[in-house]
Amino acid sequence: MRILIIEDEIIIARFIEQQLKANFNCEVTIALNHREVKRAIPSFIPHLILCDINLHEENDGINLIQELQKEYAFGVIYITSYQSKSIIERALTTRPLNYIIKPVDESNIFAGIKLVESAISSHTTFGMRKLMKPTFNHIESKIIYLILQKKNTKEIATLLFLSPYTIKNYRHRICRKLSLKDENNALLKWALQNEDLID
Known part of the structure; x- marks a missing residue:
């Protein structure tokens, strides 16, 4: 399983990476901002994205996920300190697999991913570019x-x-x-x- 962590705080990103590598059979890449995401994703093509919502940029993590979903198929889990109803409702438009509230620790990272691991592995298009509408006779x-x-x-x-x-x-x-x-x-x-x- 390929997992992309989108998190602008490198210490948190490294902690999440460490927990993933210790508990799951996965490859992990970290992107700290939109520019790094755009550079990493075409060759990495993740099965799962762990995304912070507040990236301290003009567009937040939800907007970034919406943009990526136009071209790639992946599962998403938001890891964020945002708990407001309006933010959660916006996040739901991207059909996340889970929503983990910061501060993160070993147990909520493990549980948050373990609960959706089988859904990710059974989804045949995760980790792929989305097909343009195929043409069939x-x-x-x-x-x-x-x-x-x-x-x-x-x-x-x-x-x-x-x-x-x-x-x-x-x-x-x-x-x-x-x-x-x-x-x-x-x-x-x-x-x-x-x-x-x-x-």
Whole structure:
């Protein structure tokens, strides 16, 4: 798991990094400001971002996360001293996995990440650039829609009046378009997580 810490106080950032490396199997990178985030993220592409909200810059951590979410898929946990209802509601628009209140210690960092670790590892698109809306032909679109309805290859073949072998070929082609491993449920997971991209 690749974790990016966005925190403008280096002592806090190093403490969080130390706790992560001691308790989780992960690679960690620290960014102290927007400029460092923009420099680090294209090559690091994190599965999880731990982000302070107050970065002492014009744009805060919530705005930065909103900007990054346009191009990258990742989970986010805010680590902040902000506890006001309005800030929390703004943070919720980015669908964070957790919200940890400062001051941080070993136990709340461990619990905050351990509670969402399985959600991060099961999310097939975390740690990837977001795909632009993929282009599918008519039959591919129908197949993806039926996969989303939890239909298996045989059922899809019957509904589309095609052979199961043909459907398997289409599924393989769709997986290649999406850079997915051609394995059981990979396409279903993708469809469930990207329902908004499916016509």
